[in-house]
Amino acid sequence: MPADLFAQALNGLAYGVLLFLLSVGLTLIFGMLDVVNLAHGSFYLLGAYAGLSLIAGTGNFWLALLAAPLAVGLIGALIERSCLRPLYRRPPLDQVLLTFGFIYLFEDLVKWIWGGRIRSIPPPDLFSGSTTLFGAIIPSYRLFVIVFGLVMAVLLWLLIERTRLGAVIRAGVFDAEMTGGLGINIHRVFTGVFAFGAALGGLSGVIAGPIQSAYPSMGVTILVPALIVVVVGGLGSLKGSLIGSLVIGQAETFGKAWLPDSSMLIIYVVMAGVMLVRPQGLFGRPLK
Amino acid sequence: MDKVTRRKFLGTVGLAAAGTAVGPWVLRAGAQSGPIKIGVVLPYTGVYAVLGESITQAMELVFARENWTVAGRKIEMIKEDDEMQPPVGIRKTEKLIDSDKVDILTGPVHSGILMGMRDKVHNSKTILIVSNAGADAISRARCSKWIFRASFSNWQPNQPMGGWVAKNVSKDVFLTAPNYQAGKDMMEAFKETFLPAGGKVVGEDYPKLGETDYAPYLTKIRQSGAKAVYCFFSGSDAVNFVKQYDQFGLKQTIKLSGAGFLTEPDVLPAQGKSALGVVTGHFYTPLLDNPTNQKFVKDFREKYAGKMPDGFACQGYDTAEVIVRALKAVNGNTQDKMKLVEVIEKSEFDSPRGRFRFDPKSHNVIQPFIYIREVKEVAGGLNNVPIDRVANVADPGTGCTLPA
Numbered sequence: 162m163p164a165d166l167f168a169q170a171l172n173g174l175a176y177g178v179l180l181f182l183l184s185v186g187l188t189l190i191f192g193m194l195d196v197v198n199l200a201h202g203s204f205y206l207l208g209a210y211a212g213l214s215l216i217a218g219t220g221n222f223w224l225a226l227l228a229a230p231l232a233v234g235l236i237g238a239l240i241e242r243s244c245l246r247p248l249y250r251r252p253p254l255d256q257v258l259l260t261f262g263f264i265y266l267f268e269d270l271v272k273w274i275w276g277g278r279i280r281s282i283p284p285p286d287l288f289s290g291s292t293t294l295f296g297a298i299i300p301s302y303r304l305f306v307i308v309f310g311l312v313m314a315v316l317l318w319l320l321i322e323r324t325r326l327g328a329v330i331r332a333g334v335f336d337a338e339m340t341g342g343l344g345i346n347i348h349r350v351f352t353g354v355f356a357f358g359a360a361l362g363g364l365s366g367v368i369a370g371p372i373q374s375a376y377p378s379m380g381v382t383i384l385v386p387a388l389i390v391v392v393v394g395g396l397g398s399l400k401g402s403l404i405g406s407l408v409i410g411q412a413e414t415f416g417k418a419w420l421p422d423s424s425m426l427i428i429y430v431v432m433a434g435v436m437l438v439r440p441q442g443l444f445g446r447p448l449k
Numbered sequence: 450m451d452k453v454t455r456r457k458f459l460g461t462v463g464l465a466a467a468g469t470a471v472g473p474w475v476l477r478a479g480a481q482s483g484p485i486k487i488g489v490v491l492p493y494t495g496v497y498a499v500l501g502e503s504i505t506q507a508m509e510l511v512f513a514r515e516n517w518t519v520a521g522r523k524i525e526m527i528k529e530d531d532e533m534q535p536p537v538g539i540r541k542t543e544k545l546i547d548s549d550k551v552d553i554l555t556g557p558v559h560s561g562i563l564m565g566m567r568d569k570v571h572n573s574k575t576i577l578i579v580s581n582a583g584a585d586a587i588s589r590a591r592c593s594k595w596i597f598r599a600s601f602s603n604w605q606p607n608q609p610m611g612g613w614v615a616k617n618v619s620k621d622v623f624l625t626a627p628n629y630q631a632g633k634d635m636m637e638a639f640k641e642t643f644l645p646a647g648g649k650v651v652g653e654d655y656p657k658l659g660e661t662d663y664a665p666y667l668t669k670i671r672q673s674g675a676k677a678v679y680c681f682f683s684g685s686d687a688v689n690f691v692k693q694y695d696q697f698g699l700k701q702t703i704k705l706s707g708a709g710f711l712t713e714p715d716v717l718p719a720q721g722k723s724a725l726g727v728v729t730g731h732f733y734t735p736l737l738d739n740p741t742n743q744k745f746v747k748d749f750r751e752k753y754a755g756k757m758p759d760g761f762a763c764q765g766y767d768t769a770e771v772i773v774r775a776l777k778a779v780n781g782n783t784q785d786k787m788k789l790v791e792v793i794e795k796s797e798f799d800s801p802r803g804r805f806r807f808d809p810k811s812h813n814v815i816q817p818f819i820y821i822r823e824v825k826e827v828a829g830g831l832n833n834v835p836i837d838r839v840a841n842v843a844d845p846g847t848g849c850t851l852p853a
Binding site for chain 2: 165168169172173175176268277278279280281283284290291297298299300302303372373374376377378379382383413414415417418421422424425
């Protein structure tokens with residue numbers, strides 16, 4: 162039985178790390194720009210399909226893992242400059258509507274370019290088999306995802322906590338107007354953060370591809386768990402996004418394994434529980 | 450003045466009333482020479498979008514063959530996206546029946562939508578040719594003389610598999626399917642012949658429809674001691690389940706089998722080598738060597754950029770074929786609904802799947818064969834190669850009291 166537990170915990174960890182990669186961009190954009198970016202699912206979608214084409218074209222997964230997020234980041238920057246910037250002073254609902262519209266736009270665009278069929282993204286040859294770890298069998302690719310995701314978490318933490326750029330971002334999250342007043346071009350920072358968040362969304366799409374395949378509605382499918390993670394972890398918090406993802410990953414995995422009939426309920430129960438005790442989320446700033 | 454006004458008023462009311470009474474007759478008479486409207490309720494977005502696409506493409510192939518004309522009247526398809534959501538599907542059904550006034554309705558993919566639209570269709574005396582949804586109840590207690598099914602009942606591809614798997618694969622089997630009506634129907638049908646053949650269900654799990662991570666279930670399957678898995682998944686679920694099953698290394702030790710939808714051509718290219726060796730039961734495979742099928746596969750691939758037709762396409766073909774033949778038989782007269790029902794009931798023709806006919810007891814298609822197929826590498830890539838078959842599989846139709 163401990164072997165079962167370990168195997169399921171490992172499954173939950175892989176799923177949680179995937180959720181982290183997905184939600185961290187969303188939480189970053191929310192924290193900095195105060196925008197609930199529903200189009201984040203579209204960045205995930207675009208990342209997966211860009212990755213698909215790059216792998217088909219070059220045969221190199223690693224190149225796709227690098228180039229697809231860059232492309233998606235660029236699209237993110239364009240969207241921020243052209244569509245989102247004029248809406249910052251408008252009520253949040255306008256931004257929600259705009260980004261909601263992008264979900265449909267990109268879903269149709271993907272169908273138009275790549276067709277409606279489900280496509281699979283092959284894992285890199287290095288991780289195509291499965292590995293036995295303390296009696297639990299896990300696909301090697303999932304082990305790679307776990308390691309990759311945790312390394313990303315550390316790198317992001319270093320970037321935000323230990324660099325000058327990170328200091329600017331943190332200042333912007335705290336008080337954008339004041340940061341602008343200190344002589345920092347806050348508009349450029351906004352564009353940069355949005356593009357960076359979008360690129361992270363694209364990155365998670367490439368990473369998820371070999372596990373979950375690529376299909377036009379994948380962006381919408383993943384949006385709900387991603388939003389739940391952000392709510393549980395706390396809006397705008399990197400640590401919250403990581404812990405929230407890992408908690409939801411385990412809750413959902415053990416829910417499926419032990420209470421299959423109510424597995425869909427479990428993550429909502431966790432979310433409701435967290436919101437009752439800490440409405441701002443596990444690591445969010447207290448509500449004003 | 451007063452009187453004149455009143456008279457004028459009454460006259461106007463009278464005219465309006467006459468107009469209202471006569472209006473529908475005038476319109477109907479016009480409709481007889483106007484286009485024949487075929488309503489289509491299918492998913493064009495979401496998990497099962499590719500199914501809707503295949504069904505539509507095959508229908509259009511048949512109608513195009515007839516130059517979109519039958520008995521001198523144009524055929525007009527009115528397509529509605531049900532988004533795989535019962536409330537949406539039911540709303541679209543009402544729209545097609547009430548405002549478009551379609552002559553014949555077709556669809557849906559989702560069993561839940563079929564059950565939801567059933568009463569509306571029955572009460573409005575609309576002829577519905579079901580082009581996918583397999584909810585058993587529609588051939589049983591909830592059957593209707595207005596409803597025909599040209600696809601399958603969920604029971605049909607699964608019931609013969611139970612005995613076959615127990616005899617040829619293993620008696621220790623783990624069952625899994627998406628958590629909705631069709632999934633449960635199919636597993637129950639499997640058990641009908643599996644348990645009497647000495648089979649033992651070592652575990653059962655019903656993941657949600659549209660699941661993306663099957664890891665927890667796969668870990669449970671490994672630990673259950675099962676020698677084989679029997680499952681039903683379709684669309685993106687089928688791709689993710691089969692791929693993850695292989696990634697977790699289960700394929701080598703636990704034989705994977707299931708309802709035919711698991712490895713249809715809509716998902717097979719994405720599953721790739723992970724699907725090799727998977728055994729499924731289905732009423733169709735593009736490899737059938739009857740002449741109708743050979744022509745169908747050729748025409749379909751020519752029209753749709755080399756795409757291999759799947760069972761869903763076969764269903765679309767048969768749905769359209771039933772419609773075209775019935776309309777010819779009544780010479781384009783869609784007024785006499787009873788007559789139309791009578792001729793549809795007598796439909797019999799060579800379909801890509803074999804000799805097509807409805808069971809008069811349930812209005813459900815009698816499957817000429819259920820083929821047991823194995824995914825193998827053949828010329829042109831992976832395909833479902835028939836390795837065995839069971840003839841004349843008709844739904845028991847328990848509880849259906851046609852004509853009703």
